[in-house]
Amino acid sequence: MILKLHTWAGLATFVNLMIYGLVGIAAAFEPPPDAPAKAPIVRELPFTIAPNATDREVAERVVDRLGLSLATPVQNFAIQRDEARNLVLDFRHANGRHRVTFPDASHLRVEITRAPLDRYLSSLHVASAAFHPGDWRMQAWSWYNEFAMWCLILMIVSGSWLWLSRRARHRWALASLAAGAGIFTLMYWWTRLA
Numbered sequence: 001m002i003l004k005l006h007t008w009a010g011l012a013t014f015v016n017l018m019i020y021g022l023v024g025i026a027a028a029f030e031p032p033p034d035a036p037a038k039a040p041i042v043r044e045l046p047f048t049i050a051p052n053a054t055d056r057e058v059a060e061r062v063v064d065r066l067g068l069s070l071a072t073p074v075q076n077f078a079i080q081r082d083e084a085r086n087l088v089l090d091f092r093h094a095n096g097r098h099r100v101t102f103p104d105a106s107h108l109r110v111e112i113t114r115a116p117l118d119r120y121l122s123s124l125h126v127a128s129a130a131f132h133p134g135d136w137r138m139q140a141w142s143w144y145n146e147f148a149m150w151c152l153i154l155m156i157v158s159g160s161w162l163w164l165s166r167r168a169r170h171r172w173a174l175a176s177l178a179a180g181a182g183i184f185t186l187m188y189w190w191t192r193l194a
Helices: 002-012 014-028 055-066 117-126 136-166 171-193
Strands: 041-046 079-081 087-093 096-104 107-114
Touching: 002 014, 002 136, 014 117, 014 136, 055 079, 055 087, 055 096, 055 107, 136 171
Parallel strands: none
Antiparallel strands: 041 107, 079 087, 087 096, 096 107
16 A cells, blocks of 8 residues: 555656756756846837826736736736836746836837746746746646645655665664654755745
């Protein structure tokens, strides 16, 4: 029974662990911060800001107009003002970044930077049930990611039980297991509270 539980927990977390591994490998080969960035795609679209609209209302209308469901709900940090007090919207999401400015009263200017595969996978890597995206696909992924983390814990516990039950004469194994489990539990809860 425990062996089957261990196997099923491992299968349930397989995709999650593969993404974690790929993100870790990609981070090792990440270009330096001062490397030249890829030039964004620039588009201008007709858009009129209502006279009494708040910055948040404008941002939500822009998200609807551009179809940026991955950028919902609109976060406070996405709504900014530049030095001249002009509205700037900076939507960062799993697929990249949409930076929106308003050159005049009847247009918006969008600078689109697409995320490469490693950045996209990194966005998937950090999503958990504490993450509440407005897009149903990211919400489903965040639920799976949380489920997979719990399956990983179950896999570790069941694997440890299988290992210890087959090596009952090695008392040092129990101390090693307790130390490893304690460190893992502390790290897990620390990252959840951060």
